[in-house]
Amino acid sequence: MTDISRVAVIGAGVIGAGWVARFMENGIDVALFDPAPDAATKVKAVLDNADRAYQKLTMAPRAKRGNLEFSPSLAEAVQGKQLVMEAVPESLALKQSVYKDIESHVDAGVIIASSTSGILPTQLQEKMANPQRLLVAHPFNPVYLLPLVEIVAGEQTSPKVTVAAGEFFNQLGMYSLPIRKEIDAFVADRLLEAVWREALWLVKDGIATTAEIDDAIRFGFGLRWAQMGLFESYRLAGGEAGMRHFIAQFGPCLQWPWTKLTDVPELTDELIDTIARQSDEQSGQYSFRELERIRDDNLIAILQALKINQWGAGETLGRYEQALFDAGAREETATDEDPGQPLLTLERTVPPDWTDYNNHMNESRYLQCFADASDALLRRVGVDADYVADSGSYFTVETHIRHLDEVAALQPIKVTTQVLNGVGKKLHVFHRLFHGDGRLLATAEQLLIHVDLESRKASEPTPEVSKWLTEISAAHAALDMPEGCGRAIGDPH
Structure with a gap:
């Protein structure tokens, strides 16, 4: 490192x-x-x-x-x-x-x-x-x-x-x-400039407007390129026979005189005026900063979608997230927290897209907070990426949430976690979700079981993880039993 x-x-x-x-x-x-x-x-x-x-x-x-x-x-x-x-x-x-x-x-x-x-x-x-x-x-x-x-x-x-x-x-x-060898404009920009030159010709010759060219990219091959690039996309275009068949079928067209990639149109005042006018018509209704934020939101959505499939740039984002989670756990472990008090396991602001039409955090995000808090606790006791890679983890088997108050977008929240029992295969915890102003927003009682990921059966955690959880359980044993612990949905009758 x-x-x-x-x-x-x-x-x-x-x-x-x-x-x-x-x-x-x-x-x-x-x-x-x-x-x-x-x-x-x-x-x-x-x-x-x-x-x-x-x-x-x-x-x-x-x-x-x-x-x-x-x-x-x-x-x-x-x-x-x-x-x-x-x-x-x-x-x-x-x-x-x-x-x-x-x-x-x-x-x-x-x-x-x-x-x-x-x-x-x-x-x-x-x-x-x-x-x-x-x-x-x-x-x-x-x-x-x-x-x-x-x-x-x-x-x-x-x-x-x-x-x-x-x-x-x-x-x-x-x-x-x-980049294996030095070359002007390196790799990515050389590819971009080839498309740019051809696009300039299409505008100059009146074949397409700037908006139509952008639509051809964003509704078509741009979506493929975002996750598979050029050669892998063409490999699929060749069907079961793969790249060799694709080249045999479409390679000859490269000899056809349809491209102007080796020529660059002269950037005359007339061409520049045409491109500028069409660009203003295409997106002039947005300010520069608005376009930046639209771009960022779309990029985040694409990156998150790719992360789900552990593919391309999404795989890079997944590794980065894992490193942030582990680093956060190490930093929290190194703080001067009182070991006899509930642990701070989450601290953040409520993202705007976590809220419903009333601008209140929706029910699924309360569960998200408590799941993230459990993950933070596990990382602090050693159940990190390396631990999971060695085929050990905790599975949540039961959660009971009480919704007590509301919180809106961009407001601060935090979760504290009390370990009720951390001995053996079971991990019993109680989370409290607080607003930044101190209001108790919700509680969650969770039961987790340690699992061998290869056999998919309950198993004992490693001695090091057991030691950490036993120590925290002992430290929290002197705390009062949380109000609401052990409850199920009440029957008014």
């Missing part, structure tokens, strides 16, 4: 601000330098969007947000940092000048990563004193949501730097894709 907790970001454009959000959401302190007078305003807007997105992205406890410092100079921004992320405009001379300034203020071992979308890292390294420290880490907008980051090494980049950078970005919930 790569232990980087302090970074500098140079440049506060769309990509630089996205990096700031991604870093801060993962508990990393950021020093930002950008001489533009409106840099702080733009970054705040991106951070607000990221905060809104992360409230919806995952049910895992979010890391304690990192701090942001707006530095008055590049020198102050980079001093004492472990990694510097360069996100200045796409000018080779400008980037090389920035690296010269960075190197004069950091130690030789500090990694410098460029967000360039196409300049070769070997060119970027040409005037550096320590070129082995530089590589390209090319992300995709919005950086705080899309997981892909292309890792591109230059001729002088140290292999250790490449490995360390890849591990670091993976810890941020990203998917580090090493």
